[in-house]
Amino acid sequence: MFTLFVLFIFFLLYKLMLIVPMREVNVIERLGKFRAVLQPGFHFLIPFFDRVSYKHEIREQVLDVPPQSCISKDNTQLEVDGLVYLKVMDGKLASYGIENYRLAAVNLAQTTMRSEIGKLNLSQTFSERDKLNESIVREIDKASASWGIKVLRYEIKNITPSRHVIHTLEKQMEAERSKRAEITLASAEKAAMINLSEGERQEAINVSEGQKQKRINEAKGTAQEISIVAKAKAEGMQMLSTALTVNGGHDAMNMQLKEQFISQVGKILETADVSVVPAEMAKLEGFFEGMEQVTHAVSSSSAKSNTVKGARS
Template sequence: MEESIVLGVAVVIFAVLIISKGVKIVSQADLYVIERLGKFHKELDGGFHIIIPIIDKVRAVLTSREQLVDIEKQAVITKDNVNISIDGIVFCKVEDASMATYNVMNFKYAIANLAMTTLRAEIGAMVLDDTLSNRETLNAKLQSELGSAATNWGIKVTRVEIADISVPPSIEKAMNMQMEAEREKRAIQTKAEAQKEAQIREAEAFKQSEILKAEAIERMADAKKYEQEKIAAGQQEAINLINEAMMKNEKAAEFLLAKDRVAAFKALAESSSTNKMILPYDVTQMIGSTSVLGDAFFKGISDTKVNNA
């Protein structure tokens, strides 16, 4: 009886162990590679799964998250024979767990070594200045080369970044001197361009000023000409009107003369000068007649004396 109880407990324990071996709960970011009798069977992703114990087993556990592969610092020679040190980082993720398990021993190690050899080849085809200034181009080339090779391993290379490029101290000093010389050259060129631009703008301003002056003189001359033409036209119109009035009325001229005399006497009367004397028109006529008679009388006397002599 006791032996049967022990046997039953052993069977239960064995059954529990078998069941526990057959139940697999896979995390969301993990990938399980399952082999059946030593051959790839299937790939398990996140969730609850059941496999056949003993017959099926987990060959590898991978992650579907993005991973970093470090490119160790190494010495490379550029196209212009400059020895530099360079390192970087490769970002990748597993897309096919079975290929990453069976097509390569260690995909991280393989990617790191492939990145180092590819980096040497790319740097060897570039001069130092291009290497330092065209990191984006270098990153793109490395990603393309690594991506095509990693596809056979079920790996996707998402990004490649060159972390650091170190040059020898002597080369760095020479580069600093060259950069300083280039800055001075650009400063001189910028100053010369500024002076040239200033002179051009000054000449353009003077030109515009002279053009505006000439236009102003021309407009003033046109205005003066227009004014004189209008004045002449007004005078001509006035003369025509006076002529028409005189033809219609003989006393129109006397009216105009009288009007002018009245205006003149008014201006004379309003003057503050004390050296003036105003006489009626009739008196002035009489004075004028008297002066004419006097001149004639004295002229006759002088002629008589001449004849007697």
């Protein structure tokens, strides 16, 4: 009997005292009616009148959204799944505002995701994941405000197109890679041709500059040569005029001119293909021809006189 009494006392104490863990809140009902939401810590209850109706996790919860089929704006079938991160903010609303907030959050995430993907093209679903996640969180948070929960964020895990779409995308990517390769090759050839033309242009400029400098140098050399020759001739003429003023200068000059004349005539006679005779020689030849004609004339006159004399005798 004493044992039963002790057990009854322990049972009362168990019903009287309540320790709420740090990670959750407890919803207390008294005689079936909501009384309070007990925060973490030690609490007293009225046995047989108060009871813990709901226990809610107050830490951030992660719910897996199963894959579902979606249709994008360009009529492409996609299979999308994700994760919902939420937290219980009000234990009373989470208990009495909805039957199962976890299931409701998952279903709402699926329908919202399907609606948001229907507004985007296939390429946008891959490139604008952040905007898509923000849109889904915003829409879920509006509906879940009366459930006492707060949707912190939504993350899309996988976006999987159908096999046909994947095959089409692979062909498109292959064509895009080929296009980029051809563009790169054409750009390289263009750059090579530009570099080659620039090299040829620079080479032509260098050659023309070299030829220009060469002509300038030749002109300067010729001018310098003419200047030196003219200067030498002027000095020679000066020396010659000085020499002519002394006694015997004119005779020496005439002798030198005759020597040069004889020398030049000899060179011309050696190299010329026709007979070149000086003017004095030509006059001498004419003299001899005249003498021969006179001789012939005298001989003819003598012969005629002898013939006449014989006829007379």
